[in-house]
Amino acid sequence: MQRRTLVALTLALSSAALPALAQETVKIGLILPMTGPFASTGRQIDAAVKLYLAQNGSTVAGKKVEVILKDDAGVADTTRRIAQELVVNDKVAVLAGFGLTPLAMATAPIATQSKTPMVVMAAATSSITEASPYIVRTSFTLPQVTVGIAEWAAKNKIRKAVTLVTDYGPGIDAEKTFKDRFTLNGGQVVAELRVPLRSPDFAPFLQRVRDSGAEAVFTFVPSGVGSALMKQFAERGLDKAGIKLIATGDVTDDDILNEMGDVALGVVTSHHYSAAHKSAANQKFVQAFGAANKGMRPNFMAVGGYDGMRVIAKAIEATRGKGDGNALLAAMKGQVFESPRGPVLIDAQTRDIVQDVYTRKVERVGGQLWNVEFDTLKAVKDPGKAK
């Protein structure tokens, strides 16, 4: 009798375990530009996601978290096709990554239709979070980080400026925010220049900056492009002509800052992350990231990926690994934590990140170039949403 009960119990348990087996993993589809002109964004985010899982373990709520990494090469049609496959074939619980605005925009309808949370770790046009109620952002927005440098410029005796931005979503956000704030504080924007996203040649635009009589050029270019801009700025002699370059921190990107050399020294920017951020959490992050990646320095893309993986893992934990899209989304909203960048909040209403924004200056410290933070705007919400 006892033996028969045991056999029955064993049978019941093993058959119950069968359908459960299929759900032993929670899959995350991570879509990044791993090749092409924006591969540095993919490399940084991939490394950061791996670091988060190595530090915190890849078993969450008793489930194995499996990250499926796919390369979209920065092409929006590819991102959308891959997202579709990940949702339909792989049954991922979460879509993540999105290295550029057009890639996030192309995928938003898939997140909405399939009710799959979509964690934007890189792309930074303000309106992205409005493209789907399933989008949560752990990067930043251009309006959020541009206000700081516009105010700094007006307070530091810059009266006339030119804007020079990459001609797509984030650049247009940066251009508009800079002009609005700078003008409000008594400055004047004498020309608004836009350079193409693909294969930009800055030379003719920098010549126009030089001829404009402006005291400063405010710039935004996406991650990885800043060194080409800086090089041409120096080659055209704009620094020697006394024209100040000011920017969002995308330009003095930690991934490439050391390549820029002396022309970058003294450049003032505002942004939400510097690898030089003075906190114990950041020191630990920079050290561990370097140790795991041949000394590579994490940039703001890495932080967006690291925090994005945190937001996903905590949501899986809170929902006990059930993987339901609506429940996961609800558990992502309102998360508050200390990031390597400083304190952050995923605003439950807008699903966008609220964070400190720092004003920084490029300095040489210990033989290397760093964005040294010297001023902080606390808990900045995307101004695009404040309206």
Ligand code: DHB
């Ligand atoms: C975007 C991409 C970047 O590399 C960056 O630094 C900021 C914004 C974007 O496409 O949204």
